[in-house]
Amino acid sequence: MKSTIYLFNLFLLAVTVLLLAQLIRDWLRRSGAHVRQMITLMDPLSVYDFIQRKGEDYVLIDVRSPREYSRRHIRGAINMSVMDLKFSKELRNLPKKRIYILYGQGNSRCQRAFDQMKNRRFPQVYMMAGGLLEWSLLDLPVQK
Numbered sequence: 001m002k003s004t005i006y007l008f009n010l011f012l013l014a015v016t017v018l019l020l021a022q023l024i025r026d027w028l029r030r031s032g033a034h035v036r037q038m039i040t041l042m043d044p045l046s047v048y049d050f051i052q053r054k055g056e057d058y059v060l061i062d063v064r065s066p067r068e069y070s071r072r073h074i075r076g077a078i079n080m081s082v083m084d085l086k087f088s089k090e091l092r093n094l095p096k097k098r099i100y101i102l103y104g105q106g107n108s109r110c111q112r113a114f115d116q117m118k119n120r121r122f123p124q125v126y127m128m129a130g131g132l133l134e135w136s137l138l139d140l141p142v143q144k
Contacts, residue, residue: 040126047060047101051076057099059078061100062078062132063081064081072132072144074140075142082112100122102114102125102128103127
């Protein structure tokens with residue numbers, strides 16, 4: 001009887017340790033992702049300076065809808081709407097060795113696209129803070 005209770009308690013302890021380890025691992029993943037995201041923000045002036053340099057191997061991605069993109073966008077940007085079901089498929093066709101700069105109208109859709117690219121292990125993905133709203137407030141050029 002005592003050995004059965006001992007084995008049961010040992011089992012409960014093992015399950016508790018495994019659950020605690022899983023909780024700690026999840027917490028560390030979330031914390032690490034938050035730090036990475038903070039580091040990968042670029043302000044619009046930095047993006048503007050970056051895209052003015054010649055020879056940089058980058059892709060500027062507008063994650064807004066095609067309709068928003070057609071109204072105005074940053075010159076040289078490609079449109080990949082994060083709300084489109086094809087977005088995940090389009091990511092598969094992108095080479096991972098390039099630098100990607102994402103922007104939206106603000107930050108919410110951009111954050112969604114950023115998270116998907118980081119989950120697919122794109123090593124160099126940056127978000128433009130404030131999106132096209134901030135870009136426009138700084139009177140930086142757009143293509144209509």
